Amino acid sequence: MIRSLAAALCLSTAAASPLQAQEAIRSKPMALPVNDATPAPKDVPYPGGTIRLEVDATDTVQRIFRVKETIPVAASGPMTLLMPQWLPGNHAPRGQIEKLTGLTFTANGRPLAWKRDPLDVYAFQIDVPPGAKEVAAQFQFLSATAPNQGRVVVTPKMLNIQWEAVSLYPAGYFTRQIPVQATVAYPAGWQAATALRGRRSGNSVAYDVIDYEALQDSPVFAGSHFKAVDLGSDVTLNIVADDADELDYKPEQIAKHKKLVAEAKALFGSMHFDHYDFLLAITDEMGGIGLEHHRSSENQVEPGYFKNWDSGEALLDRNLLPHEFTHSWDGKFRRPDLLWTPDFRTPMQDNLLWVYEGQTQFWGYVLGARSGLFSKQETLDAYAQIAAKLDTAKGREWRPMEDTTLDPVISARRPKGWASWQRSEDYYNEGLMIWLEADAILRQQTKGKKGLDDFARAFFGINPGDWGQVVYNRGDVIKTLNDVAPYDWAGFFQKHVDGTTRETPKGGFTLGGYRLAYGDTPGSITKAVESAQKVVDQSFGLGLTVKNSGEIASVVWDSTAFKAGLAVGSTIVAVNGNEYSADVFKMAIKNATDARTPIQIIVKQDKYYRTLSLAYSGGLRYPRLEKTGEGEGSLDRLLKPKT
DSSP states (O other), rough: OOOOOOHHHHHHHHHOTTTGGGGGOOOOOOOOOOOSSSSBBBBBOTOOOOEEEEEEEEOOOOOOOEEEEEEEEESSSEEEEEEEEEOOOTEOOOOOGGGGGEEEEEEETTEOOEEETTTEEEEEEEEEEETOOOOEEEEEEESSSSGGGGGGBSSSSSSEEOOOOOOOOTTTTTTGGOOEEEEEEOOTTEEESSSOOEEEEETTTOOOOHEEEEEEOOOOEEEESSEEEEEEEEEEEEEESSSGGOOOOOOOHHHHHHHHHHHHHHHSSSSSSSSSSEEEESSSSSSSOOEEOSSSEEEEETTTTTTTTTTHHHHHHHHHHHHHHTTTTTTTTEEETOOOOOOSSSOOOOTTHHHHTTHHHHHHHHHHHTTTOHHHHHHHHHHHHHHHHHHTTTTGTTTTTHHHTHHHEEETTOOTTTTTHHHSTTHHHHHHHHHHHHHHHHHTTTTTTHHHHHHHHHSSHHHHHHHOEEOOHHHHHHHHHHHSSSOOOHHHHHHHSSSSSSSSSHHHHHHHTEEEEEEOOOOOHHHHHHHHHTEETTTTSSSSEEESBBBBBETTTHHHHHHHTTOOEEEEEEEEEEEEEHHOOOOOOHTOTTSSOOOEEEEEETTTTEEEEOOOOOOOEEEEEEEESSSSOOHHTTTSSOO
């Protein structure tokens, strides 16, 4: 039936506005303006003068840090004090504001009222009264007494002070413009190590005045069992441990750490610190950490680092120091432009982490091999494990590697049920694989005359002795690579970084004289991982990792295990009619050579049981690197010592 034009238009309008009928019965408030009262940071000196920060760190039982902070002021009126939120090296807002308690302010001997900014819970607003020359703040930082409260930083034998947890700073200034003098009271008899320098009086240390940016970048490890070892070139290995015998090392072990320093110096060509302090905790009581700083690094390894040097578990810990040391050049001195911020309130944008972390991961393994902390074969085994694991990241089909650089903010490093499909912080290891291929291309383009060493010296080795920051962007990276050897580096990164991919880059292997292969015997690193984590790792074949208890730790998306209906958290209780054990499970997989005879398992999920068939015929699959040619390839040359 043909309607009139007017009727048709009327019907059309009514159909396009389904919400109009609701307007008569719904109140509609208007949005209020958002007022950010916190002043933006300016690159001018803080006019008040030097802040005095006093920390009582003597409570190793209740683990409470007690803080008094005296903040000189130049004028009366509104003032905002901030607790650091965006912490360098964390790549996300990780400030523990929930642990700051008991906050009071006084001026001229009288208490001051304070108000928390509802738009920024890290910001505290006060009014400085006329005539006041300083404001005194007092508060406690309630460090974790159990791991479910966060990382444990105090035990009866050691502690870790991170200044962002025990201090406030005035808003409105670049943190490098705010001078601070810190004093810490330590437990009786303890020794402390930090990149700061100061004077000890009894059990207290008064540290020299330094700017707040550098203070935050200079954490402390202290303990009752302590030893400092000179590694040369103004680098010190400061060790705290749960037990005194963990401090006993062999000369040849320290020689490898000294060689690490020498190899890094040879690689980059210059140092960007006046001194450097490795802070190394050998403990299973204080929480784990591996965090870079410009003149130091925080590192935790399991007991046995020296005592069980030849064990697989100790082997896994030896990549930590080379990685964090490299960060002094890559990540601290040279830093992505959008990742550098003038204070700890401005959000970091996590760009170029595949350089910041990815190339650091690359150099960490190279320096580990060159120094002897890893043997060459152990390094090759690590590369095989890394590449094979990355190939199980099926999420690369929808999520580009570049997007994983935002994962610290997106997921806050919480556990993931389907990590292979969700992807995680792949910019670390996939970044390593990209730079491994870049090195091989440089060597191919220059007929072996140049490699990524030349890039490192040109990019990170500038301005000897400078321990400030020099920022860069992707264009700077590409230009320096082209200065070493012309190539389509923009297209190279667009392919591997910006787009979705089918597998991790392996040009570093194929151009370097190797290929990734699989067999039924684990390499040294895979074997160490299975031993340390107490798992059977068959993510490379059947598609899952199972704890020795039978609990499923991971399932690879779209694998045989996935298609059978397995999920993380379920428990395998029986395999082919036998009670589950790691050996029974591995034997069943090893014998699985015909998919027509599937592996039969019984799985418990919550309080329910299921019987499942795994139609799999690949046997045990473990990754390894195989040589593809005669003689020395570019990967072999990359791993050779330079000193």
